[in-house]
Amino acid sequence: MNEKEIYGRLNWSSSILIALITLTVLIFLLDIFSLTVFKIIISALLVFALVLIVTLKKTISHTIFQGKIRLKSAEYKFEKIYESTIIGILISNFDGVVIDANDTFLNMIGYSREELIKGEIRWSEITAPEFIPQSLSAIEDLKSSGQCAPFEKQYIRKDGTRVWVLIGSSALQDHNRAQAVTYIIDITNRKEAFQKTDLLQKIIDKQQEEFKSVFMNAPAFITVRRGPELRYDFVNRAVTEFSKRNDHYGKTPEEMYPGLIDPKDAKIGREVFETGKPQKGSRHKLNFTEPNGHQKEIYLDFNITPVYDQQGDIDGIAAFGFEVTDLVLANKEMEISKNRMEFIADSMPHKVWVADEKGNVNYLNKAWMSYANISLDDVNSWKWDSLIHPDERDEYNRKLLHSFTNQTEFSMETRLMDAGGEYRWHVSNAICLKDNSDEVVMWVGTNTDINDQKMEVDQLKHAEKYFKILADETPFMVWKADVDGKCVYVNKKWIEFTGISFNDSLGFGFYSAIIMDDSEERKFKWLESVKRRIIYHNKLQLIDAEGKIHWVFAQANPLYINSRFEGYVGSMVDITEQELASQAIKDLSEKKDEFLSIASHELKTPLTSIKASIQLIEKMVDDDHSAHKFALKASDHLLRLERLISDLLDVSKINAGKLVYNETEFDFMEMLADSVRSMQLTSHSHQLIIAQTEPVLFKGDRFRIEQVIFNFLSNAIKYSPDADKVIIKLEIIDDNIVVSVQDFGIGIEPENLSKTFDRYYRVDNTSMRFQGLGLGLFISNEILKRHQGSLWIESEPGVGSVFYFSLPLCIQKTECKPDTDNQTFYSDSKLDIKYIPDKQWLYAEWKGFQNFETVKKGCLVMLDLLKKNNCSKVLNDNSKVIGSWSEAADWGGEIWFPQMEEAGLRNFAWIYSGSTFSRLSANKLVKHKESEIKAEFFINKACAESWLANNSGETIN
DSSP states (O other), X not given: OOHHHHHHHHHHHHHHHHHXXXXXXXXXXXXXXXXXXXXXXXXXXXXXXXXXXXXXXXXXXXXXXXHHHHHHHHHHHHHHHHHOSSEEEEEEOTTSBEEEEOHHHHHHHTOOHHXXXXXXXXXXXXXXXXXXXXXXXXXXXXXXXXXXXXXXXXXXXXXXXXXXXXEEEEEOSOOSSOOEEEEEEEOHHHHHHHHHHHHHHHHHHHHHHHHHHHHHHOSSEEEEEETTTTEEEEEOHHHHHHHTOOOOTTOOHHHHSTTTSOHHHHHHHHHHHHHOOOEEEEEEEEEEEOTTSOEEEEEEEEEEEEEEOTTSOEEEEEEEEEEXXXXXXXXXXXXXXXXXXXXXXXXXXXXXXXXXXXXXXXXXXXXXXXXHTOOGGGTTTOOGGGGBOHHHHHHHHHHHHXXXXXXXXXXXXXXXXOTTSOEEEEEEEEEEEEOTTSOEEEEEEEEEEOHHHHHHHHHHHHHHHHHHHHHHHSSSEEEEEOTTSOEEEEOHHHHHHHOOOHHHHTBTGGGGGBOGGGHHHHHXXXXXXXXXXXXXXXXXXXXXXXXXXXEEEEEEEEEEETTEEEEEEEEEEEOHHHHHHHHHHHHHHHHHHHHHHHHHHHHHHHHHHHHHHHHHHHHHSOTTSHHHHHHHHHHHHHHHHHHHHHHHHHHHHHHHTOOOOOOEEEEHHHHHHHHHHHHHHHOSSOEEEEEEOOOOEEEEOHHHHHHHHHHHHHHHHHTOTTOOEEEEEEEEETTEEEEEEEOOSSOOOHHHHTTTTSTTOOOTTHHHHSOOOSOHHHHHHHHHHHTTOEEEEEEETTTEEEEEEEEEOOOOOOOOOXXXXXXXXXXXXXXXXXXXXXXXXXEEEEEEEOOHHHHHHHHHHHHHHHHHHTOOEEEEEEEEEESOOGGGHHHIIIIIHHHHHHTTOOEEEEEOOSOHHHHHHHHHHHTSSOOSOEEEEESSHHHHHHHHHTSOOOOOO
């Protein structure tokens, strides 16, 4: 009978027995039966209860017997487990005291049974500190539920080593002493195995990542294709970057690049997949089309190998490609360069040879073979020292050996014998070519025939003696300098004048005679001229032999012999008297200005009194009285005198920088009309006609601008005595106010136009015909400059003149950023520049009004593009320029044009503006300094282009 049946029997027997007892009590209490019946029922119930009790006893006895058997079996099993060498068992309380333990556990932790009996083993002490919290949590589980889930931890052995264990505990019902029994399994070996496995896996994963990273970032094309159709399974970054696509996975090359895969290339991969035999190739040519449709030709060195699965079967192929396009093209270029070099060498008049790193000649050009009458077959066995003149042979061989040994440049002049046995002078040069490791790979040499030059040098030596004889007889100082600017000769006049000997004057010794205040600056100017090989001229002070200071004018011209720069020939002329006279004139001019300033100030007070007296006379006498006419005439002359004095005061203030400007915003059109009306009141001979005008506000000094207009109008009336009208116009052009005053008078000759703004200047004999001091235009020009404006004149003698001035409007607006690629073109509102590749020149088109700032900015842009495009020609178009830019001409000639020459400018075609003053500025800029630039002026573009195309310019390398 099993345990379930026993519990069932006990359950229903006890239930029936309880029911019988309950029934008996009820019968007894109800008293509804007779005594006899009652006894019979009670007897039956008792018998039935007795049977149940016997049955319960047997069941309980059987149960006890079965329990004893199971207990003995459990005790036997526990004893076997306790005595086993696999599982450690310990009995402990919750406070950490180990009450009992089997030998397996004691061996596990390295303690003896005696130590256990003495109570020296506590689980809380042998547990590793980091596992204490976990152990305490397990005790709480034992207390609450009677058991804890198995967990891993470390025990500290008696010798200090650690052991990994898997433990599980159950609570005991006997609370006398022991509270828990714990089962321990040593898992150290398994744990170490897991750790080793985990470490090994990490190493493998790391290596796989490293290999993947290496393949992914390798500077080669790497692909893996798998499956029967050889679909892409892996492509590295080089492939995706080259193809500019990243959708290779799962596709075949034919699907990725339809129509581009050569069947021969596809067949190579298929053969590797089917046969398992790797294949490789070099310089393999591929035609590739980029996503933008551009055809590209590349060359690859490749290796294709089979890829295997885990069973060792071929699963795909791996391809490794290395692009060698640059190498292939470089080899082709080297071959072309070699042929080109030989072609160039054979075309040269020089004798060219090439030798290996040891100096063995392996190439001679045609000039050499023709000169020495040898063939290509004789080159390797040719002994060239046999051609060297015996007088120079030993020195030649010694110097050449020294160069070969020390890897230095070789140069020497020697005589070489030609095929006819005649010796001719040659200059022999040789240099070595080294590789990246600084090892010599070859020697290249030339032998240049200088026999004719040698003969010329001998002749020049005789000519040099003749030059020195002539120089010593000249009445001024003569000197010569070498290519570095060092003095190599001075004539007798220099020695007599300075008292410095010939030898002391050589090199830079001649500077000792120059006043030292700015000697370094003058030295720099001299060396800069030498560097650029241009004409040098300067004015400086010299100390003569007696210690007196003299002004001299020095000029030196570059000396070329057979187109080779040999230095300078210069002279110095004493200009002391001229300089002193010039200084005296300057002093007189300053004193004149000072006198006029004082006189004009002193005249103003009595002039005011005279004016008041004349006005009083005009009021006191009748209009028909003769005195009234004299008073009117005197008043008119007095007004002219006032204007002259006012002009003199303004000039003195301008010279002192004290002319005051009071800027306000005003209606320019109204101001112009008022000025014309005022002038018309004083002029009865001319009609002043405003032919054109526009409303505009301007911020400036109204009084000073009116002064300019009065000056223009008075000049127009004064210098057109035979005319009867003056035409005035006001226009807005290119954000500038432009005012013009046209007369029909005597006009001005072109050569005099640029002088009209000078103080006291009067054209020819006009001072005899027309009154005035010649200050009006000088003052007007200064006033306009202070307003950032400009003034210019267009005139034709006998026809008349048009006086213009422009003023920039004060419109605040953001300056547009120029359109440029900083290499071949530039464009803004004032200038367009572009490089013309097929003609190899710059084309610059200037537009509208120009001033110092716009001219300087545009010129510097032109200089930058000239350098970047390495060209030597410029077509400078000024045909659309309006007005004058004279204030920038000095800067252009002094600074910019020399910089353009230094940058490589050799030919400069300038298309004139329609403005006379613009033409004058252009002429002044170009002719400001002596230079090697060929500059020509034109009035139309076609002629300028033709001239520029027919003049060859040097390309600066």
